[in-house]
Amino acid sequence: MKTLTVSTLALMLSANIAAAEGELFLYNWTDYTAPDLIEKFEAETGISVTLDTYDSNETLLAKLQSGATGYDIVVPSHNFVQIFVSEGLLQEISASELTGYENISADFASPSWDEGNVYTIPWQWGTTSFTVNTDVFGGDINTYDILFQPPAELEGKIGMFRSADEVISMAQLSLGLGLCSEDPNEMQQVLDLLLAQKDDVKTYSSDGILERLASGDVAVHQNWNGYSIRAREENPAMQYAFPKEGVITWADNIAVPVGAPNYDNAIKFVEFLMQPENIAIQSNFAGYSNGITGSADLMNDDLKAAGELSPPEGTPLVFSQTCSPAAVELQNRVWTALLQ
Amino acid sequence: MTRSRDIRWLPGFSWVTLFFFVFLYAPLIILVVFSFNASRSATVWAGFSFEWYTKAFANDDIQRAATNSVIIAIFATIAATTIATMAALTLSRNKRVKGKPVFGGVLIFPLMIPEIVTAVATLTFFAAIGLSLGLGNIIIAHTVFCIPFAYLPIRARLDGMDESLEAAAQDLYASKFTTLRLITLPLLMPGIVSGAMLAFIISLDDFIITLMVAEAGSTTLPIYIYSLVRIGITPEVNAVSTVLLGFSVIVVTLSYVIGKKNKT
Amino acid sequence: MSSIAEKLRVYTGLMPAVFVIGVFMIVPIMIIFVYSFLVAGDFGGVKPKFSTDAYVQLLFQKNLFDVSEFNPAYLIIAFRSLWIAVVTVLGCLLLGFPVAYYIASQPEDRRNLFLLLITIPFWTNLLVRTYCWILVLRDTGLINGALINMGLIDEPLTLLYTEGAVALGLIYTYVPFMVLPIYAALERLDVRLIEASRDLYANRWVTLRHVVVPLAMPGMIAGSILVFIPALGAFIAPDLLGGGKNLMLGSLVQLQFSSARNWPFGAALSMVIMAVVLLCLYAYARNVRKNGGGVQH
Structure with a gap:
């Protein structure tokens, strides 16, 4: 019992020092993040990623509105992006200045819900x-x-x-x-x-x-x-x-909430996702299209042949x-x- | 059969109890069976496989979520049961306390608010006072709504308990504390155990309040599972549930064996 | 001075409860109470502007053409939920009382084993357990499959997506909340009381009614409260087993805080539910006391 208490306290404390270096807190819909993608990112950058999950845009909105912080990456749907922006919940990431921006396909570069990709890049659609x-x-x-x-x-x-x-x-x-x-x-x-x-x-x-x-x-x-x-x-x-x-x-989008403790790591993740070989891992896992040119060739054969996507x-x-x-x-x- | 000679025996009650346990466990058997399903579906059988156990054991997120859930439930149960026991003792044994109905109302107040409202209210309040204790936030929220579940069985036990033993002890010059320790608490134990068990399962299963109050890094198993159902539960969830079930069976067996040993 | 301190000491045991519930429950709910008198924000939340619209909306709603008219929709939903909650309580009592009595009449170590057996199923998630019931009840499910195989029926019976399925799911969810308090009250059942009753030539059932039931009464009351209130706000069983074709109070409140984006209305609804529950509890307690249901003080 005593050791349990001690380890629990340690756990609670560790949850509390989210701002420590080398971490990234990802908040996404459940079963919507490819484990291989996270492993690849961790291996390439040495950043350790923690994934939490939510069930709806409304939940995400309510939590961010209440001032809940600690998340570095969130994934709002396109029709919610404007709400998040007008409520002042997202940070500018100026995606157009980041490495790999040129990979975003014409349909999803500067979309109507985020002109100039000031706040978001496409995740899946x-x-x-x-x-x-x-x-x-x-x-x-x-x-x-x-x-x-x-x-x-x-x-x-x-x-x-x-x-x-x-x-x-x-x-x-x-x-x-x-x-x-x-x-x-x-x-x-x-x-x-x-x-x-x-x-x-x-x-x-x-x-x-x-x-x-x-x-x-x-x-x-x-x-x-x-x-x-x-x-x-x-x-x-x-x-x-x-x-x-x-x-x-619909299209879901990667964004960085205000108050993200690891902004730099979040940007690294955004750049990572704009590389076709990375986002293809995600599409293969979830079965949805993405907005990055060049990734279609890297998808597995089942997905390439899937009529549901076209x-x-x-x-x-x-x-x-x-x-x-x-x-x-x-x-x-x-x-x-x-x-x- | 000695049963029919037991003066308390009532015809049919043992059958109702048997039916009750079949009713309680039937879905669990299905759950365990489908954890070995070869396909992605948790409800359409496609063949035997250990695949989902392998997956579950390799899934750090689901394991972290399960650990968080159990830790939270243990702490919230201890806190809620202690608080509820103290309150129940005071309300039922201390004649000088005024406004008992009001205090009784306060104790079951958390039960009366729809969960989503408690969730939004607690989230707003925690954010307003800047409370950020990681799992601690969830433990506090759980303790609050577990109190009525611990309190009501304890109170029900106290209400029916004969006070003459306690009075006798005090007549024999036992101090109040000694009476409490040696007479009242042992007599109260079934109520406390019932209350603690209810609190534990309530905490372990809570979704809405936890989802709202959880901070980064404190996903619990219900959060994980509830958001999964958008797609349909996969047997991986069944596998994790089966492991938890196995764990609970071990705990139960151990406590039973230890309880038996202590007596002999 | 000292007498005040003395008086306060009486309340020491209540302090932790009052503190925890007061600070972490009552204060937050007061925020919600305030919300119920404000105007809904455009995207959830509230705007700081006084309004009683949320309460008016409970009975009168503008129709699609903005004409205000009496709207029984929420009353219908409320009575449906009340009805289901009452059925659930009765079902839990009918099933729970014999079980609690049976367990209480077992030798001590076996009693504890039974209690633990009741809690084991709850180590698995409610949602997962409810899914298992879908598998049992659906048209192609286990019950229909078995009945068709035995040649008893040709067409599957409609079991799933009925009110009966909802009641079954709710009883399944809440029956331990009934068994444990009744058990706690009955566990001290003194065999001598029953012996005395039997010596007076009362048969088993008369004894049950006049000796056992009064003793179990505090547990039955506690259990009924623990079952009734959560059942009133339940939404998992109604949604999954009832097919979601009719709203229940729980889903209605839930909806206001999510896609309906009407927090004040959700807040007003919960304030009304709370008031009704308080009234029910009060009437129930008074009634029980008046009929002398065996509850002390």
Whole structure:
């Protein structure tokens, strides 16, 4: 017991001296950081990396807003970057002056959410749509009608995310409306569509998607492209849809929070990630694309061949947005009315 | 069977108890079985493999998280149980204390707030006073919400306990402290053990408050697992859970054996 | 002077509890109380501007067209959660009481073994255990598989994503909170009391009702509190086993502090929940005392 106490105290103290040299505290979504990537970085720089994990952009935001410090690298999604910047939570890293900046691909250099890459560099990007079990339904899956006007085979076998924003966005695209609408008439249409769909929905849940698909509990599920790859690897009938109405796209970004104890090491990590051979390790692990030119050749063959990563020509990519408080308020009302 | 001759025996109660333990352990059997699954899924069986144990033992993050969880639970349990025992003794044995309902309310107050609210409130408060003790922050937060879980069983025990023994001891000129040590505490022990056990499992399982209060480097196992479910739990989590289960079985067996030896 | 010190000494045992809960719980909650009277920040948090909107919103909500009208949505959600919590308490009592009694009537070393056996499952994460129930209950799960194999049914029964599944999950989660306090109260059960009762020609069940249940009452009350309140705010079992098609109080509050970005409303909701719980506890305690349920003082 005594030795346990002593070692615990030592642990608590060591957690407290985060500012010591040669360390890097990484705060990222779970299962979203390749262990090999960290090992390579540690081997090349001698910096020891500690990884903590969170579950949502909101959690990250709440923690940074409260003044929690100790993290050197955080990974906000593109539609949250502006919020973090306007709340004064991110440090400038002036990525354009760093080694390797020229490697960022044209699509992700100076993106709309961070012009000039003042605060961020791209980490991974992907799309959100849905996965269909083509053993159950063999027709054309590239339309939101699969979700909202389901064919008889799929009735009652639909899984939706448990997230107002992601469910409503798809309903809006299906109706041909814009995202983040502040128009009550449009939102009434969205609510009507979702209420009509509710009987055919088996569950609203963002957790355990692959399990429900694999077990046959649902035949369609809202999904991210990276996870759809994993579903297909287990069952080739699991196909990822690219709805012709437009596919929702997102990008996660590497940023350095204000108060980072190891700013220099964080910059080393940013430069490290702009090297194609490094970020390719991450893509191979997570199954998502990245924004660095030259890394595609270094990906493993499965990933190169994965249709989930390349939307067909002509399918519009719709980046999700930071909605205004008024739009969020309308979304809340729709969501509560749907699930009351 | 001596059971039917035991005056306390009631028909069916042993069957309910049997059913209770089957109910409690059925999911665990599934959990252990799937920790040996060959595929990535924690719910669709694909063949036998040790792969996930190898992975779990090579995964520093998951091990660090499990260690943190156990350390936090041990400290929070000791603190919460001590505090709750002192409070319960004072409230139930000291006749001169006024405002007992108010104190009783304070003691179960942490139970009445939805977890997420406690989490946001504690985070805001810790940040405001600049408290930064690493795991210490989590231990403090856990101690607070473990107090009602330790207090209520102890109080339930005290409420039903016969005070005549304590009165007898004091009649025999035993000091208050001696009475406490030799009479009250041993009698109270089942309540304290129950309370401590509840506090321990509550602390070990907490997610939301821990997630909000955790500082850099203090990820716990629930944080690790909860954020994993976005993808679906892999058998790696089952493997870690099985190792923890095995660990708890060893602790339980040891304490049982030691307890038996002490008696003979 | 000394008499004041003397008076204060009476409270010494309460000081650590009052200090810890006061500083680390009540003060932070007062911040939340203040939040409930402010305006929501654009991206979470609050703006320092007084408003009672959060409380008005509980019953009256502007519809999509900004016309304020009575909105029963939150009342519906609240009653659904209350109902499930009550069912959970009853289920835990029905299951927990016989178990606690049985354990308490065992020899001492076996009692401790039983207690430890109850806590072992909780070394595994709640979420992981809940996932195991999904595996048992789903259409292609163990129960349906077994029933179909035995030829008892042709089509799978819908077990998962029902209110029954939620109640099962909640009882599974909280039943130890019932067993342990009842056990703690019953452990001192004096065999002589039962003998006396039996000598007076009371049968087993009369003895149970008039001797054992009153003795167990403090434990049953403690257990009911420990089960009821967490069950009211639970969201893991409702979300995972209930399919998330209907909101519960726990998820509703959770939502306000995350993607809904309405901290004042979340704060107001929790203040109301707290007030209702306090009222319930008060009524419960009064009722129990009035009916003389065997609780002292």
